[in-house]
Amino acid sequence: MPPFLDGQSSVNVTLFFTPGGILSLDSINQIFMFTGPFTLIWTDLSLAWNKSLHDVHVISIDPTPIWIPEIFLLNAEGNTRISLPSHPSVYVTHNGTVVMVMRDKFRTICVTDAFDFPFDEQNCELNLIPVEAFVNLSATLTRNPVLSSILMKKSEWVLKNVTNKNIYIDGFEIKSVTLTLKRQSLFYVLSIIIPMALTSIMNAFVFILPADSGEKVSFLVSIFVSHAVFLNFVYDIMPRTSTRVPKIMIYLICILLQSFLSLLAVITTLRIRNNKVQGDHKRVSTVVDQTVGDCSTGMSKMKDRLHNLDSQKLDSILFVVSLFIAILNTIVLIT
Known part of the structure; x- marks a missing residue:
């Protein structure tokens, strides 16, 4: 059951994406593989409790019995649904805020332009859209320079910039995240x-x-x-x-x-x-x-x-x- 708040017909979900490591960018097959945690945050008042009665502020729960928003990665290579990993991290605060962190490897289609090879830069997009129409999705980008420097140290590519924008197609709003990659040409x-x-x-x-x-x-x-x-x-x-x-x-x-x-x-x-x-x-x-x-x-x-x-x-x-x-x-x- 979706956790609608009083008087609302939609559920606000915030998505935080933190680029982690670039595993590969296959220029021949146009496949981009990367790692990075997707964090979903929404409010479910049915899971709230009175912290004055219980000296607990945050708990970790099993996500099976609760409602979880489903997200499509439209340009994914293979299955477009962002599936839950075997052991997702789900935390609930006393006011009903649910935080779910999904860490996995993701494969997307990235059309490359090799005109300036090996001094080229490529723009790979992640197009995200919720499965349920009543979900109001907002995407926020976060960067961890320390994590990126560690994970991308042995990669052929360097993450130069990350931007996001909204795309509207036939009344549907798509959250598009663009990762600008620069090839290490030495x-x-x-x-x-x-x-x-x-x-x-x-x-x-x-x-x-x-x-x-x-x-x-x-x-x-x-x-x-x-x-x-x-x-x-x-x-x-x-x-x-x-x-x-x-x-x-x-x-x-x-x-x-x-x-x-x-x-x-x-x-x-x-x-x-x-x-x-x-x-x-x-x-x-x-x-x-x-x-x-x-x-x-x-x-x-x-x-x-x-x-x-x-x-x-x-x-x-x-x-x-x-x-x-x-x-x-x-x-x-x-x-």
Whole structure:
């Protein structure tokens, strides 16, 4: 039997929510799991007593025989009803105030936007509504910095802010609590961004390698393969339902494109150099038949120096351009 007060057709219930620990935020499946006590407070005069006759102010009771408000968590993953834990804490004061504390793990649906990954912030909502229409629910947020710092110490996410608002849909009032979470990005910076930035800069150094070493193409192919591995790793941790393509994916694609263009430039310059060398050898051999051997040898060395000078100049220009592109891509990603 609902504990209606005299002359009232509704029961006022106050809900206190204290964010505890963030267990996980699965960006792929869009599932947010957290812990935190929900405290419900209402008045039931049938449970009141005269404290002057009994020197007792607060008692703990079994919640089975009394009326308890039921709350729906609308965006819960699975069962939307906030069910009572096996051993809820229910306390009653002498004036009939009932306080029930429910501690449990909760799973909700949280649509994430990974555009700024791994420097992103996510807003996860808890939409609460009473089951009975006569329940007048009011939600209040409380924060315990000490508890949050202990429980969130080993979490990937940090609770940045908590806000609440009322949403009205078809005459129903929904209490919406928004938790703003910020990702701790140090792990991803050290394991993904820094290695990718270094390999991106290494693309430019292929133009410093001597052409006669024969390692330019194999060097670029090795870098290209490492970028493909990183792209596959990032793809596995990105949500499939993101409304925007993450910047880190665009960054990886730009690096792959840079590697491809560097490989194309190296192959082209090597081809042009080899054609010039072959042409010079033919001309030098013709001159050798018509002139003195010492003069032909000097002419051959002079032409080789001129061609090497042209190749070094072109490689220097390509090195500067490639290095500038690599640094620019990294700056755009982290800003």
